[in-house]
Amino acid sequence: xxxxxxxxxxxxxxxxxxxxxxxxxxxxxxxxxxxxxxxxxxxxxxxxxxxxxxxxxxxxxxxxxxxxxxxxxxxxxxxxxxxxxxxxxxxxxxxxxxxxxxxxxxxxxxxxxxxxxxxxxxxxxxxxxxxxxxxxxxxxxxxxxxxxxxxxxxxxxxxxxxxxxxxxxxxxxxxxxxxxxxxxxxxxxxxxxxxxxxxxxxxxxxxxxxxxx
Amino acid sequence: xxxxxxxxxxxxxxxxxxxxxxxxxxxxxxxxxxxxxxxxxxxxxxxxxxxxxxxxxxxxxxxxxxxxxxxxxxxxxxxxxxxxxxxxxxxxxxxxxxxxxxxxxxxxxxxxxxxxxxxxxxxxxxxxxxxxxxxxxxxxxxxxxxxxxxxxxxxxxxxxxxxxxxxxxxxxxxxxxxxxxxxxxxxxxxxxxxxxxxxxxxxxxxxxxxxxxxxxxxxxxxxxxxxxxxxxxxxxxxxxxxxxxxxxxxxxxxxxxxxxxxxxxxxxxxxxxxxxxxxxxxxxxxxxxxxxxxxxxxxxxxxxxxxxx
Numbered sequence: 001x002x003x004x005x006x007x008x009x010x011x012x013x014x015x016x017x018x019x020x021x022x023x024x025x026x027x028x029x030x031x032x033x034x035x036x037x038x039x040x041x042x043x044x045x046x047x048x049x050x051x052x053x054x055x056x057x058x059x060x061x062x063x064x065x066x067x068x069x070x071x072x073x074x075x076x077x078x079x080x081x082x083x084x085x086x087x088x089x090x091x092x093x094x095x096x097x098x099x100x101x102x103x104x105x106x107x108x109x110x111x112x113x114x115x116x117x118x119x120x121x122x123x124x125x126x127x128x129x130x131x132x133x134x135x136x137x138x139x140x141x142x143x144x145x146x147x148x149x150x151x152x153x154x155x156x157x158x159x160x161x162x163x164x165x166x167x168x169x170x171x172x173x174x175x176x177x178x179x180x181x182x183x184x185x186x187x188x189x190x191x192x193x194x195x196x197x198x199x200x201x202x203x204x205x206x207x208x209x210x211x212x213x
Numbered sequence: 214x215x216x217x218x219x220x221x222x223x224x225x226x227x228x229x230x231x232x233x234x235x236x237x238x239x240x241x242x243x244x245x246x247x248x249x250x251x252x253x254x255x256x257x258x259x260x261x262x263x264x265x266x267x268x269x270x271x272x273x274x275x276x277x278x279x280x281x282x283x284x285x286x287x288x289x290x291x292x293x294x295x296x297x298x299x300x301x302x303x304x305x306x307x308x309x310x311x312x313x314x315x316x317x318x319x320x321x322x323x324x325x326x327x328x329x330x331x332x333x334x335x336x337x338x339x340x341x342x343x344x345x346x347x348x349x350x351x352x353x354x355x356x357x358x359x360x361x362x363x364x365x366x367x368x369x370x371x372x373x374x375x376x377x378x379x380x381x382x383x384x385x386x387x388x389x390x391x392x393x394x395x396x397x398x399x400x401x402x403x404x405x406x407x408x409x410x411x412x413x414x415x416x417x418x419x420x421x422x423x424x425x426x427x428x429x430x431x432x433x434x435x436x437x438x439x440x441x442x443x444x445x446x447x448x449x450x451x452x453x454x455x456x457x458x459x460x461x462x463x464x465x466x467x468x469x470x471x472x473x474x475x476x477x478x479x480x481x482x483x484x485x486x487x488x489x490x491x492x493x494x495x496x497x498x499x500x501x502x503x504x505x506x507x508x509x510x511x512x513x514x515x516x517x518x519x520x521x522x
Contacts, residue, residue: 039284
């Protein structure tokens with residue numbers, strides 16, 4: 001299949017990498033042309049937050065797409081996409097503690113404790129840190145595949161926390177956070193269904209083994 | 214010649230910066246009668262609106278017109294900050310009338326032109342603080358709301374004033390996604406409404422209000438959060454009981470009836486202690502009553518402002 005050949009081509013990683021950089025490059029371009037609107041810091045905050053959620057959703061979509069499309073080679077891109085989610089998350093977080101709070105750590109601590117939407121966003125961001133750190137082949141070896149995979153399910157928490165962060169922040173128009181929520185929900189539901197089928201199949205096999213006796 | 218200009222021309226293009234910065238001396242040079250020139254209000258959106266220098270103006274630098282006219286909360290035209298500037302073009306602002314009714318001796322449906330003739334138009338440069346913790350400085354044009362109130366002779370039963378915005382889904386298709394109920398309603402206590410700072414506003418930056426900023430007539434209550442300054446008013450009713458207000462109906466815990474700017478009472482979801490003035494990099498400390506405490510603090514003497522947020 002043509003798709004399989006394209007995806008297994010090592011050279012494709014570079015254009016995908018560059019494509020993932022487009023949102024931040026567009027922000028820089030807008031900044032240089034003074035097109036960030038009346039409230040540039042808010043614009044940057046929203047753009048980087050949006051892209052964090054989008055990359056989380058894209059990363060979460062890899063496994064279901066591998067199964068549904070029969071394209072196991074998609075796995076080659078998962079780490080990079082996940083790291084881009086972390087990258088945009090870092091930009092988003094930096095915008096907050098630098099351009100919004102100006103490194104006032106007591107204010108930030110108060111925010112994190114007192115304001116549920118900040119708490120949710122903070123949890124989502126912190127949840128991504130160990131995943132970024134352990135994203136190397138060395139860490140997979142050290143942790144062992146099974147434990148590594150368990151740890152990396154933290155991305156579910158980050159995605160859910162990110163959606164809640166957005167939902168709790170809007171004043172009345174919930175369309176966008178609801179859309180992100182629906183996408184994340186579908187991606188997680190696919191996993192639950194797959195896991196359920198697998199365990200049901202395993203039980204069925206077990207049952208067959210028992211019967212002859 | 215002034216009226217031949219197209220609707221697309223920006224204030225900044227119409228008036229050279231030098232002239233703009235020297236407008237005080239220019240305005241001081243023309244007599245009071247200047248205001249009368251413009252009682253024949255042009256229908257074009259960017260029609261110029263002359264005004265005499267009014268009281269209460271701050272000497273802070275006005276926010277650029279381009280920001281004030283592209284960064285708006287006007288949920289009837291969409292919830293994005295840039296939506297109103299994109300979508301409010303279809304708002305028909307002429308002819309326009311305001312029904313003034315309720316506990317008054319002289320209820321009446323006024324044509325906008327008749328209201329604008331009630332007093333000389335004044336330019337007042339006010340600070341404007343949004344509940345979302347951003348702020349602007351705007352040279353508004355209008356006169357004290359109490360001019361209109363006195364004209365209709367409120368009775369002893371008029372304890373509150375209720376305001377209502379236009380709601381026409383045909384002109385405001387984006388309104389159905391706003392997540393708040395329309396028509397937008399707001400209210401003031403009668404003594405707040407009578408306070409000379411409360412402005413009935415028809416213009417800004419020397420021209421008629423752009424649609425997205427609440428054309429053709431809005432309220433400006435500078436010591437309260439911006440959402441109290443209701444836009445595109447079609448009805449004013451004098452009532453005995455505290456009237457319902459839109460954001461309070463939407464979320465009573467977050468938006469009170471009074472909603473005075475108060476850096477010591479946080480919004481449940483964010484701090485109100487500081488604000489970002491559009492165009493500035495750092496943040497400013499928010500001032501009690503948005504810096505209008507000398508004028509309005511006495512209205513709330515003895516009130517617990519933590520409870521009456």
